[in-house]
Amino acid sequence: MAHAAHRHTPDDTSGASGAPGSTALSAGADPVPGTGQAGPSLSLPPTAALTAGRGGQPRLLVDAPAGYGEVYLHGATVTSWRPRGSKEVIFTSRQAVFDGRTAIRGGVPLCLPVFSDGIHGDARPRHGWARTSPWRLLSVSPTREAGVRALFLLSRDHLTALYEVEVGHELVLSLSLRNDAASPRTVEAALHTYLAVHDVTGTEVSGLDGAPFTDNLSGSVLSGLPENPPPGAGGRHLLQRGPVTVSGPVDRIYRSESDLRVSDPGHHRVITVRKRNAASTIVWNPWSTGSAAMPDMADDEFASMLCVEAGAVRQDAPTIMPGESWSMRAVVGTEPA
Numbered sequence: 572m573a574h575a576a577h578r579h580t581p582d583d584t585s586g587a588s589g590a591p592g593s594t595a596l597s598a599g600a601d602p603v604p605g606t607g608q609a610g611p612s613l614s615l616p617p618t619a620a621l622t623a624g625r626g627g628q629p630r631l632l633v634d635a636p637a638g639y640g641e642v643y644l645h646g647a648t649v650t651s652w653r654p655r656g657s658k659e660v661i662f663t664s665r666q667a668v669f670d671g672r673t674a675i676r677g678g679v680p681l682c683l684p685v686f687s688d689g690i691h692g693d694a695r696p697r698h699g700w701a702r703t704s705p706w707r708l709l710s711v712s713p714t715r716e717a718g719v720r721a722l723f724l725l726s727r728d729h730l731t732a733l734y735e736v737e738v739g740h741e742l743v744l745s746l747s748l749r750n751d752a753a754s755p756r757t758v759e760a761a762l763h764t765y766l767a768v769h770d771v772t773g774t775e776v777s778g779l780d781g782a783p784f785t786d787n788l789s790g791s792v793l794s795g796l797p798e799n800p801p802p803g804a805g806g807r808h809l810l811q812r813g814p815v816t817v818s819g820p821v822d823r824i825y826r827s828e829s830d831l832r833v834s835d836p837g838h839h840r841v842i843t844v845r846k847r848n849a850a851s852t853i854v855w856n857p858w859s860t861g862s863a864a865m866p867d868m869a870d871d872e873f874a875s876m877l878c879v880e881a882g883a884v885r886q887d888a889p890t891i892m893p894g895e896s897w898s899m900r901a902v903v904g905t906e907p908a
């Protein structure tokens with residue numbers, strides 16, 4: 572059953588001036604029209620800089636006492652996050668294309684307003700337009716926890732998306748969507764988080780035990796189960812037993828709101844993902860077979876990444892009423908193992 576959307580209530584825990592919500596949707600600096608870049612009135616704290624990154628693409632760079640991070644305005648794609656004193660947590664391919672058109676291979680692309688081929692199996696572009704659109708940087712401010720919070724805006728196709736990225740001891744990703752159309756709208760959304768792991772074959776994802784999932788790599792949809800995806804959505808329904816391990820290609824959509832723990836023993840850490848209002852978790856690794864066909868990913872890189880994506884997709888996509896908002900959040904952290 573699709574989740575009903577609600578009027579957005581500003582978030583209670585972040586203390587963010589720019590917490591996702593309708594007031595912030597009208598705020599912000601003067602963006603440079605059409606470029607997605609921040610305008611001259613945007614003020615940056617000394618712990619952040621707006622610079623040219625790979626391919627000369629505009630990128631917000633954060634180097635704060637609590638953590639380091641990078642966010643490209645193209646797709647509002649986070650491509651790096653390191654809590655102070657830790658190794659990189661976000662995988663971005665060394666062959667990723669930074670041309671302002673192509674989706675960045677790695678980081679945290681935003682899948683919006685569809686995931687993959689969409690609920691009906693025919694949506695284009697794949698994963699929606701958010702990851703290949705120029706976002707506007709509305710504000711950048713220091714947090715009380717010695718990090719930096721940045722707010723990005725994208726309005727397109729009668730949908731206004733506000734995306735708050737907090738770089739600090741944790742990486743806090745909050746997405747808020749407002750339906751600007753006159754009729755209800757079902758929207759899929761996912762924070763397609765590429766985690767950097769030392770060796771994916773030694774990684775376990777906990778928190779999904781008992782969760783039903785659709786295996787996008789296996790045969791046809793089993794009939795007779797409740798809430799089968801419609802034709803085209805593909806996959807086979809199964810139940811997870813124990814932690815998820817990777818010894819081949821994995822592409823699964825779990826129906827689970829649970830928080831996740833991703834062991835990364837080679838880096839002596841556990842990566843944690845706390846989710847809010849995200850009823851789906853997608854786990855993806857293309858393995859050598861899948862990555863060989865991907866020009867923007869090197870052949871050996873599949874072994875050092877695992878996508879663990881918080882989202883609300885397929886049967887769990889929210890239907891947002893006209894003028895109303897819906898929001899979700901993922902908080903990525905690390906713990907010593």
Ligand SMILES: O=P(O)(O)OC[C@H]1O[C@H](O)[C@H](O)[C@@H](O)[C@@H]1O
Nearest residue numbers: 687697698787822823853855878
């Ligand atoms: O290659 P992309 O369009 O970026 O998609 C990369 C992957 O994204 C998700 O994880 C999907 O579940 C996969 O089926 C897909 O292969």
